Amino acid sequence: MQREEIIKTVNHFLVEEIEIEENLLKEDALLKEGLGIDSLDFVDIVVIVEKNFGFKIKPEEMKDVKTLGQFYDYIAEKVN
Amino acid sequence: MRRVVITGMGIYSCLGKNLDEVRQSLYAGKSGIGIDPMRKEYGYRSPLTGIVERPALKGLLDRRSRVCLAEEGEYAYMSTAEALRNAKVDMDYLEKNEVGVLFGNDSSAKAVIEAHTTAMQYKDTQMMGSGAIFQSMNSTVTMNLSTIFKLRGINMTISAACASGSHAIGLGLMFIRNGLQDMVICGGAQETHYLSMGSFDGIGAFSVRVDDPTKASRPFDRDRDGLVPGGGAATVILEEYEHAVKRGAPIIAEVVGYGFSSNGANISQPSDMGSGIAMERALKDAGVLASDIDYINAHATSTLQGDAFEAMALDHLFTPYHTPISSTKSMTGHECWMAGASEIVYSNLMMLNSFIAPNINFENPDEYSKNLNIVSKTQEKNIDLYLSNSFGFGGTNSALVIKKIK
Numbered sequence: 413m414q415r416e417e418i419i420k421t422v423n424h425f426l427v428e429e430i431e432i433e434e435n436l437l438k439e440d441a442l443l444k445e446g447l448g449i450d451s452l453d454f455v456d457i458v459v460i461v462e463k464n465f466g467f468k469i470k471p472e473e474m475k476d477v478k479t480l481g482q483f484y485d486y487i488a489e490k491v492n
Numbered sequence: 493m494r495r496v497v498i499t500g501m502g503i504y505s506c507l508g509k510n511l512d513e514v515r516q517s518l519y520a521g522k523s524g525i526g527i528d529p530m531r532k533e534y535g536y537r538s539p540l541t542g543i544v545e546r547p548a549l550k551g552l553l554d555r556r557s558r559v560c561l562a563e564e565g566e567y568a569y570m571s572t573a574e575a576l577r578n579a580k581v582d583m584d585y586l587e588k589n590e591v592g593v594l595f596g597n598d599s600s601a602k603a604v605i606e607a608h609t610t611a612m613q614y615k616d617t618q619m620m621g622s623g624a625i626f627q628s629m630n631s632t633v634t635m636n637l638s639t640i641f642k643l644r645g646i647n648m649t650i651s652a653a654c655a656s657g658s659h660a661i662g663l664g665l666m667f668i669r670n671g672l673q674d675m676v677i678c679g680g681a682q683e684t685h686y687l688s689m690g691s692f693d694g695i696g697a698f699s700v701r702v703d704d705p706t707k708a709s710r711p712f713d714r715d716r717d718g719l720v721p722g723g724g725a726a727t728v729i730l731e732e733y734e735h736a737v738k739r740g741a742p743i744i745a746e747v748v749g750y751g752f753s754s755n756g757a758n759i760s761q762p763s764d765m766g767s768g769i770a771m772e773r774a775l776k777d778a779g780v781l782a783s784d785i786d787y788i789n790a791h792a793t794s795t796l797q798g799d800a801f802e803a804m805a806l807d808h809l810f811t812p813y814h815t816p817i818s819s820t821k822s823m824t825g826h827e828c829w830m831a832g833a834s835e836i837v838y839s840n841l842m843m844l845n846s847f848i849a850p851n852i853n854f855e856n857p858d859e860y861s862k863n864l865n866i867v868s869k870t871q872e873k874n875i876d877l878y879l880s881n882s883f884g885f886g887g888t889n890s891a892l893v894i895k896k897i898k
Contacts (some may be wrong), residue, residue: 453622455621468618
């Protein structure tokens with residue numbers, strides 16, 4: 413799957429389902445401090461990712477994923 | 493003793509989505525009962541239910557609030573927002589003052605069943621999502637309302653079967669009377685989704701008069717064949733009288749009496765003795781006599797036994813005074829956990845507008861209701877003082893006496 417396609421899918425659910433403002437979705441945006449994603453939101457993101465990309469996020473693999481760009485990369489690595 | 497008044501109220505039910513719509517339905521004697529096709533598919537004996545539309549909350553509440561709200565919590569949000577507006581209480585007030593919340597609720601079955609279904613499908617509890625736990629607990633309504641409205645006072649749910657909403661108001665009265673709180677948001681909420689009522693249908697308690705749904709709920713009528721479930725939410729803002737006057741709040745009515753009892757007997761069958769004790773206690777607490785009561789909003793749900801036992805108790809206490817009685821459940825169906833609160837809102841609307849809403853479908857009395865003054869057509873009447881009854885499984889009884897403020 414192309415990175416552009418992953419970005420499109422992730423941004424779509426962040427806007428439509430997690431209701432994050434689209435103009436905040438920058439590669440260097442911090443997931444917690446920048447986008448305001450808290451631990452409960454993250455539970456819903458795990459569900460959405462599994463339904464959209466067919467794999468389950470493991471919390472230990474997310475330790476170094478701090479920004480939205482790193483999150484795109486993490487998903488790309490898992491699906492490709 | 494500190495006096496307790498109602499300074500705001502709100503309603504979201506099968507009779508309407510706000511006070512004005514509901515007042516019109518009550519006056520017109522309009523039924524809110526219909527058929528839910530999903531109940532037939534699911535295996536219900538009866539598809540009859542109060543038809544309540546889910547509110548559209550996107551734009552009113554942020555995502556986190558919406559995700560954590562179960563169906564009954566959505567209704568409770570709507571009725572509480574209306575009640576607070578009417579009480580002239582805004583977010584600024586709530587942030588600066590300690591306000592409590594006591595709500596009647598006794599299930600959140602839809603949320604529980606849906607979470608279970610998801611777990612069975614994925615074999616993974618995380619797939620239930622972040623809202624399932626907050627939707628599934630019995631205290632879902634109060635935990636959400638306290639979060640949304642930033643409440644910092646007493647905060648708990650009252651689970652007492654079909655008397656939950658009434659006990660919630662009775663307990664709110666006690667918290668304020670005793671000086672522990674100046675303002676408490678009280679009410680009751682009831683889910684209506686088909687997933688929530690299957691086990692109640694399973695014991696054969698529901699009417700199967702499907703040929704004309706609006707005729708199915710017929711409390712006290714000889715030809716009744718069971719109750720019709722309904723739902724939604726109702727809210728009253730209870731406030732200490734002087735506090736309300738100082739605040740310049742609109743005062744709707746005064747809560748003057750709360751009576752309760754437990755039958756100590758059968759799990760499903762009511763008792764004339766137990767319900768009578770609750771009524772007598774409420775009258776005594778209010779410092780009034782049975783002859784002072786202008787109107788009784790009966791619990792009567794349209795079941796053979798329940799109505800008969802209440803009719804016996806009412807006959808014993810009120811027949812000498814020819815007190816007008818109606819059960820608004822004839823129009824709403826049985827709003828269960830919410831009923832004790834919604835029937836205070838319905839009766840307050842009658843008191844404010846000087847009419848008695850009819851006990852529709854009361855065509856022929858039976859041997860128990862024949863001595864009662866059951867109002868079957870809308871009646872213009874001044875109401876200064878009324879009694880509202882609520883009884884529930886396990887023999888829990890609650891009665892409230894409410895007085896007009898002049």
